Amino acid sequence: MTTSLAITGLRVELGRHMVLHDIGLTIADGERVALMGASGSGKTTLVRTIAGLQLAIAGTVALGGRKVSEGGRSLVAPSRRRISLVFQDLALWPHMTAVQHLLFVLGGQSLSRRKADELALAALDDVGLGDRAGSRPAELSGGERQRLALARALAPRPELLLLDEPFASLDLPLKLEMTKLLRQRQQAGGFSMLHVTHDPLDALRTAPRVVLLEDGAVVFDGRTRELVNEETPALAPIRAALREVLEVLTD
Amino acid sequence: MRAGHVLSGLAAVLCIIAPLVALAGMQSSGDSAEVTPPWFVLTDPVLRRLLLNSAALAAITGAIAGSGGLGLGVALATVRSSWGRTGAVLHMLPLCLPPYLLALGVVHGLARGGPFDTILGSPLRVVVDGLFHGQAGFVTIQILALTPLVTLLVLAAVRGMDPTPLEAAALARGPRAAMVRVVARQALPAAAAGATLVFLLTLGEVAVPMLLGVQTYAGTVFARLADLSFLPGEALSRSLPMVLVALAGAAALLRLDRGGAVLPSARAGHGPAPELLGRGSIRVAALITAGLVGVAPLLGLVWMATSSSDPLSALGPALESVGRTLLYVVGATVPLVALGLLGGHAWARDPAKQVFSAGAALLGLALPGVVLGIGLIALWNRPVTSWIYGAPVVVVLGLVGRYLYLAQRAFKVAFDAVPAAEEEAALVARTSVPARWLRVTTPPVRRATVAVGTAVALLVLRDLDTILAVYPPGGATLAVRILTLEANAPPAQTATLALLQVGLSALLGLAFLAAITRRRTA
Numbered sequence: 141m142t143t144s145l146a147i148t149g150l151r152v153e154l155g156r157h158m159v160l161h162d163i164g165l166t167i168a169d170g171e172r173v174a175l176m177g178a179s180g181s182g183k184t185t186l187v188r189t190i191a192g193l194q195l196a197i198a199g200t201v202a203l204g205g206r207k208v209s210e211g212g213r214s215l216v217a218p219s220r221r222r223i224s225l226v227f228q229d230l231a232l233w234p235h236m237t238a239v240q241h242l243l244f245v246l247g248g249q250s251l252s253r254r255k256a257d258e259l260a261l262a263a264l265d266d267v268g269l270g271d272r273a274g275s276r277p278a279e280l281s282g283g284e285r286q287r288l289a290l291a292r293a294l295a296p297r298p299e300l301l302l303l304d305e306p307f308a309s310l311d312l313p314l315k316l317e318m319t320k321l322l323r324q325r326q327q328a329g330g331f332s333m334l335h336v337t338h339d340p341l342d343a344l345r346t347a348p349r350v351v352l353l354e355d356g357a358v359v360f361d362g363r364t365r366e367l368v369n370e371e372t373p374a375l376a377p378i379r380a381a382l383r384e385v386l387e388v389l390t391d
Numbered sequence: 392m393r394a395g396h397v398l399s400g401l402a403a404v405l406c407i408i409a410p411l412v413a414l415a416g417m418q419s420s421g422d423s424a425e426v427t428p429p430w431f432v433l434t435d436p437v438l439r440r441l442l443l444n445s446a447a448l449a450a451i452t453g454a455i456a457g458s459g460g461l462g463l464g465v466a467l468a469t470v471r472s473s474w475g476r477t478g479a480v481l482h483m484l485p486l487c488l489p490p491y492l493l494a495l496g497v498v499h500g501l502a503r504g505g506p507f508d509t510i511l512g513s514p515l516r517v518v519v520d521g522l523f524h525g526q527a528g529f530v531t532i533q534i535l536a537l538t539p540l541v542t543l544l545v546l547a548a549v550r551g552m553d554p555t556p557l558e559a560a561a562l563a564r565g566p567r568a569a570m571v572r573v574v575a576r577q578a579l580p581a582a583a584a585g586a587t588l589v590f591l592l593t594l595g596e597v598a599v600p601m602l603l604g605v606q607t608y609a610g611t612v613f614a615r616l617a618d619l620s621f622l623p624g625e626a627l628s629r630s631l632p633m634v635l636v637a638l639a640g641a642a643a644l645l646r647l648d649r650g651g652a653v654l655p656s657a658r659a660g661h662g663p664a665p666e667l668l669g670r671g672s673i674r675v676a677a678l679i680t681a682g683l684v685g686v687a688p689l690l691g692l693v694w695m696a697t698s699s700s701d702p703l704s705a706l707g708p709a710l711e712s713v714g715r716t717l718l719y720v721v722g723a724t725v726p727l728v729a730l731g732l733l734g735g736h737a738w739a740r741d742p743a744k745q746v747f748s749a750g751a752a753l754l755g756l757a758l759p760g761v762v763l764g765i766g767l768i769a770l771w772n773r774p775v776t777s778w779i780y781g782a783p784v785v786v787v788l789g790l791v792g793r794y795l796y797l798a799q800r801a802f803k804v805a806f807d808a809v810p811a812a813e814e815e816a817a818l819v820a821r822t823s824v825p826a827r828w829l830r831v832t833t834p835p836v837r838r839a840t841v842a843v844g845t846a847v848a849l850l851v852l853r854d855l856d857t858i859l860a861v862y863p864p865g866g867a868t869l870a871v872r873i874l875t876l877e878a879n880a881p882p883a884q885t886a887t888l889a890l891l892q893v894g895l896s897a898l899l900g901l902a903f904l905a906a907i908t909r910r911r912t913a
Binding site: 191192193217218219220223224225227229231232233234235244245247248292296 | 553555556558559560561562563564565566568572573576577667
């Protein structure tokens, strides 16, 4: 199996504070991974560094076998990394309609106008927003905005999809609907996925593998169910939460 | 209703609404023998053509300054180069000066024998003469003087943007598309508002067209107040179309600023990270070029001042006007800051009740200074109020009317960034009103108070049109003195005084910069 993401020896500083220490992480093609950890553990920084929105001071990041950053240098611009990111606050463009969002991200692919229109409308249809193509973000409901953010991320057919806690503020029914939609789209598209979350339910529903960060270092990397049985004291809170969710799901 | 609503409303009535009502009252009652009906302007083909021509020149100026300011504002907000920032500071300098001083520098710098004239030689002289004289010269000077206003508004808008939509765009399409399709597009309302302000300020400009020999509509209104053709009634009639244009301009500004698109709350965001948008060498070059173009007229003034063997001889007699200028600056800045603080706080905490006061204050800003001045004359030039009309207080009333909106708006932005809960906590702890204001409400906006104070002082220092219409006999400010000296004194003396004004403005400008860029210590 080929590698979608390979990170070695990654160190990131924000201001004078070392946020990530010597991170190593690989994700295989088509693999789904949940990235968990407490607030301030460095999850968002890791995702932003992979995307190229944040520069590391040491280490390498490779995407699809190609180095995109090394040491303190970015070798490939964020827009050329063939990744997509769903932001925590969604980061929709307030002045664009739903279909304009998709046309904008598809604009870099040298498509004819007609083809781009077709793809944009199809992408909206895929997430159930076919009838809201002309609406701006302010005219959409919370769930519709989530779907638009997901459609925008998926439209350019990324090799790796990064999700930075986009479902954190959703109520449970909507969260279940979105994680289901995400799984469906991932199975259809076959892309790899790194899903940042602090919610064990999200982790269990979207990824069979969990990476746990604590104070900027990886403290666990394995199957979700292995984490439940892991006896390290530092993992007690997350383990308890996972067990509780598993019990509820089993009931 | 808060005291801020009441006091700022009263100030707006006293300084803006009452003068306009007095102006309209004189129109309808025919108080003055030479009052002509306002529709006279529309039926007289010469005046109609002049009004349309002036509006067209102002529109061209607004459009060019709007698009230039949009580019420069986005550039300034998205580069992290000290060269770029230095260029931006130089680009801002003309905004701190009466445009008339720039015209003076350009005219004398480019006049036969001036430095640029000597360097350029005859073939280019014809082109330059065309660009800097007549109507083209008027438009060029106004663009030079007022584009920084658009730059500032766009800068504030971009700095207030949430950075994540930009990151999303940069990730999807790269820096250039992100800058054009997301940053510049979202800053459009700010640029349009800036262009509208530039249009209104150019339409009301009196001094620059006078120097360049361009006939404008505002010029003919002002001419009716001049000694030789003193016809205040006709000035009243002719000013009414400009009141209508100001009303339309104020309405356009309100519409553009819906949702705080023009001056966003400081809480809204912290703007895009410059490193995401590439090295930006073109943006830095644009800022440096704008800075050099901005200070070029000042070189003309320096040349002019040093062409005499004794340029400093003008300073002695001018000291009196400098003292008076500083008196007006302090006299107008103190009430403007106080009213801005109270009105801005009331506006931030209870916006619905500030609609009248803010709307009236915006009209005061949109009105040409000379028209506001004529309104003040109509209101106060009566036997019982001659103690106001003949004293500096009438100038202060005019300046408060002109700049009240900016002071209130700036404080509103500052108070928007402070959670109301901080004051509510003090309120439920039963603290007295003065204690609450001194210990809780004002400390978070201390830096903003210094910034607003210096900005307002700068505006008062650069004002020429409002003061020109109402200053009492013997009460000329430095800017007015430079204007009146231009025709009668040796050019070197005029230029020396102009450079003195530049120096005073630069000092205040630096104080303003220090206030807005100083690192937070708490």
